[in-house]
Amino acid sequence: MTPALHIQDLRIEYRLKDDVKVAVERLSLTIEHGELFALLGPNGAGKTSMISAMVSLIPFQGGEIKIFDHPAGTVAAKKCIGLVPQELVSYGFFTVNEILQFVSGYYGILNNQKRIDYLLERLQLQSQKNKLVSQLSGGMKRRMLIAKALVHSPKILLLDEPSAGVDVELRTILWDFVKELNASGMTIILTTHYLEEAQRLCKRTAIMDHGKLLAMDYTDKIIADEKNLEEAFLKLVKKRGPNA
Amino acid sequence: MPNLEEWIGFQSVLKKEILRFWKVKSQTVFSPMINAALYLVVFGLSLSNVVPPQNGFSYTEFLIPGLAAMAALNNALQNSASSIMISKFHGDLQDLRIVPLSHNLIALAYVIACIVRGVIVAAAVLFLGELVVFLKEGHWMAIAHPQGFILFLCLGCAIFGNLGIWIGFISRTFDHIAAFTNFIILPLIYLGGVFFSLKILHPTWQTVATFNPLVYIINGIRWSLLGASDVSAPLCALVSVLFVAITGALAWYSVKYGSYQRF
Ligand SMILES: Nc1ncnc2c1ncn2[C@@H]1O[C@H](COP(=O)(O)OP(=O)(O)OP(=O)(O)O)[C@@H](O)[C@H]1O
Ligand SMILES: [Mg+2]
Numbered sequence: 001m002t003p004a005l006h007i008q009d010l011r012i013e014y015r016l017k018d019d020v021k022v023a024v025e026r027l028s029l030t031i032e033h034g035e036l037f038a039l040l041g042p043n044g045a046g047k048t049s050m051i052s053a054m055v056s057l058i059p060f061q062g063g064e065i066k067i068f069d070h071p072a073g074t075v076a077a078k079k080c081i082g083l084v085p086q087e088l089v090s091y092g093f094f095t096v097n098e099i100l101q102f103v104s105g106y107y108g109i110l111n112n113q114k115r116i117d118y119l120l121e122r123l124q125l126q127s128q129k130n131k132l133v134s135q136l137s138g139g140m141k142r143r144m145l146i147a148k149a150l151v152h153s154p155k156i157l158l159l160d161e162p163s164a165g166v167d168v169e170l171r172t173i174l175w176d177f178v179k180e181l182n183a184s185g186m187t188i189i190l191t192t193h194y195l196e197e198a199q200r201l202c203k204r205t206a207i208m209d210h211g212k213l214l215a216m217d218y219t220d221k222i223i224a225d226e227k228n229l230e231e232a233f234l235k236l237v238k239k240r241g242p243n244a
Numbered sequence: 245m246p247n248l249e250e251w252i253g254f255q256s257v258l259k260k261e262i263l264r265f266w267k268v269k270s271q272t273v274f275s276p277m278i279n280a281a282l283y284l285v286v287f288g289l290s291l292s293n294v295v296p297p298q299n300g301f302s303y304t305e306f307l308i309p310g311l312a313a314m315a316a317l318n319n320a321l322q323n324s325a326s327s328i329m330i331s332k333f334h335g336d337l338q339d340l341r342i343v344p345l346s347h348n349l350i351a352l353a354y355v356i357a358c359i360v361r362g363v364i365v366a367a368a369v370l371f372l373g374e375l376v377v378f379l380k381e382g383h384w385m386a387i388a389h390p391q392g393f394i395l396f397l398c399l400g401c402a403i404f405g406n407l408g409i410w411i412g413f414i415s416r417t418f419d420h421i422a423a424f425t426n427f428i429i430l431p432l433i434y435l436g437g438v439f440f441s442l443k444i445l446h447p448t449w450q451t452v453a454t455f456n457p458l459v460y461i462i463n464g465i466r467w468s469l470l471g472a473s474d475v476s477a478p479l480c481a482l483v484s485v486l487f488v489a490i491t492g493a494l495a496w497y498s499v500k501y502g503s504y505q506r507f
Contacts, residue, residue, distance in 0.1 A: 055341075055342045056342070057338055057342065057504065057505070075344040078342065078343060078344040079344050083342055085335075085338070087335060087506065088335070089335040089338070089506075090334045090336075091334060091336050092334055093263070093267045093268065094263075094264075094267075098260075101256075102256045102259070102260045103339060103343070105253055105256025105257075106253045106256055106257070106340075106344075106345055107344065108248070108250065108252045108344070109249075
């Protein structure tokens with residue numbers, strides 16, 4: 001079967017004024033269709049850069065990225081992906097419902113209100129439906145972005161720290177929803193700094209640092225003899241020193 | 245040709261862009277109207293007794309097409325430039341890069357929204373102008389070529405909407421947009437014959453003015469409304485279309501290669 005995501009020898013650079021910052025280097029990984037996959041790493045490891053390259057937000061300087069065999073950036077690849085960005089987005093003039101309708105339209109879907117209502121319901125945002133996005137709290141904005149990533153029922157969902165700033169109760173609701181989406185066949189790639197969440201949810205895990213993979217395996221194999229994923233993570237990362 | 249899905253996407257961007265300026269219409273539609281009304285009152289009413297008729301029209305009548313053009317062009321430019329700028333601040337410009345929409349359609353949707361705003365503002369200014377002429381001179385100003393008015397307005401707004409897209413992408417602050425507007429666009433507009441007939445200029449300056457694309461748009465609009473202008477209508481149309489093509493390429497390049505990153 002074609003993998004959901006195939007990355008080969010990826011290299012991502014940021015061109016600064018008098019310097020080149022390498023954010024991802026010779027990184028290869030394959031994620032199968034239907035996986036719930038954790039992408040972990042300390043701050044500045046290159047997770048967001050990798051995700052941004054997958055959705056063609058930033059260019060990459062080497063290697064290839066294929067989404068269900070479609071090169072990243074092509075229409076076919078873009079249709080497959082839903083992205084929940086790490087940074088909150090604030091749509092100044094529009095309500096939650098308006099934005100979700102517009103984004104549905106961007107994907108070529110007309111009359112998507114049923115799906116939008118379902119997502120708002122699941123993410124407990126029904127009462128915020130007609131509020132301006134700029135008036136939502138941080139956690140509500142985060143959930144609105146999750147709904148936005150799902151309006152077109154993507155085959156792959158990229159969650160870049162979806163639980164940051166979301167309260168305990170809603171985090172439970174969020175993870176239940178994520179598990180359900182995954183059970184229905186959606187491939188999910190998750191970055192988070194709550195390692196116990198990753199340990200509980202994800203069968204496979206990749207740990208990266210300084211733009212390179214340190215480990216990629218079944219989560220319990222990565223934990224191996226350590227107490228939990230956090231300990232294993234710290235042990236792997238500590239060897240390498242702080243990020244530039 | 246775009247397929248159905250792409251058309252739906254295009255319409256969504258267009259709808260969002262139109263709704264964006266309409267939601268803040270006090271700033272985007274009414275404030276330019278008041279601006280133009282001030283010009284009409286200050287220049288039109290007070291100067292029309294002093295300034296001799298231009299091209300055979302009272303100064304107020306002469307002024308109206310120029311003011312309508314100025315308001316339309318300026319607003320067309322502000323529309324795309326500030327929309328893109330605000331989207332970069334909020335971070336939602338990234339949406340357009342992630343979704344499966346072609347650069348052509350995104351650019352087209354932005355420009356059409358600029359045209360819509362420009363036409364609404366121009367129509368409002370024209371209406372005000374008609375009112376002033378009626379109150380002062382006792383007759384409505386006849387519109388010589390209504391289709392020409394729409395045509396030149398659309399061409400002019402397309403040019404300025406395209407420029408606005410480019411400026412929106414290369415600017416990093418609102419000050420950059422203001423600098424472009426104040427140092428380049430407004431002088432071109434003011435020197436393009438809004439307030440005076442080019443015929444009163446020294447021949448050297450008349451030659452210089454022929455390089456100002458605004459001269460052709462403003463004169464095209466003046467020809468449409470009054471039936472007379474400094475530059476012949478076909479030449480105005482030709483130059484305008486040429487500039488739509490040039491600025492269109494610039495806008496397309498900006499949408500394709502510009503940065504969508506928030507800052
Ligand atoms: N726009 C940019 N310009 C220059 N350097 C950047 C830019 N964005 C990220 N970087 C650098 O690239 C590296 C990887 O950053 P990235 O955001 O991908 O990390 P991350 O793993 O997502 O971290 P976090 O857990 O903090 O979100 C960092 O060293 C960062 O400083
Ligand atoms: Mg990150």
